[in-house]
Amino acid sequence: MPESRELKFSDAALEEYRSLLTHYPTRQAALLPTLWIAQREFGWLSEEAQAYVSSLMELPPAHVRAVVSFYTMFHRKPVGRYLLDVCTNLSCRLRGADRIVECISDRLKIGVGETTADGKFTLGVVECLASCGTAPMLQLNQDAFYENLTPDSTLKLIDELTARER
Ligand code: FES
Secondary structure, eight states, rough: OOOOOOOOHHHHHHHHHHHTTSSSSTTTTGGGHHHHHHHHHHSSHHHHHHHHHHHHHOOOOOHHHHHHOOOOSOSSOOOSSEEEEESSSSHHTTTTTHHHHHHHHHHHHHTTTTOOOTTTTEEEEOOSSSSSGGGGGGETTTTTTEEOOOOOHHHHHHHHHHHHHO
């Protein structure tokens, strides 16, 4: 059995966290950006990761848990290397978001909220990402938008991501 390792920020992340605190009036106000650091560091916000943030920030565990569960951008279970978040809000839905979700699901053989067995892709659905004029769209890993999607362009994107080197 592998030795369990205590979860903690890297030195660089700790430094970033300390610097962050200087920009906020209270620790509580710095919780969201600190959770971003934690998610980047740990990949997702497990119970252990949430407990670490709670202890680091001296905030009640229930408060940290409530914030993490409120925001869909925080992952409470592991996600794949490529997180495909399809917007299914009104404009996107009217312009075919359901077909986009369906074609990703069919190609990758996963449902919404699931991850492929190789850990490469997770399919999610999200609320409006303020790109309604280019609906339907999806967000990749919370940092890139793919817009005016069709089933063909979506499958092409998946093929490109699949082909990328690890
Ligand atoms: S409804 Fe999809 S980006 Fe606004």
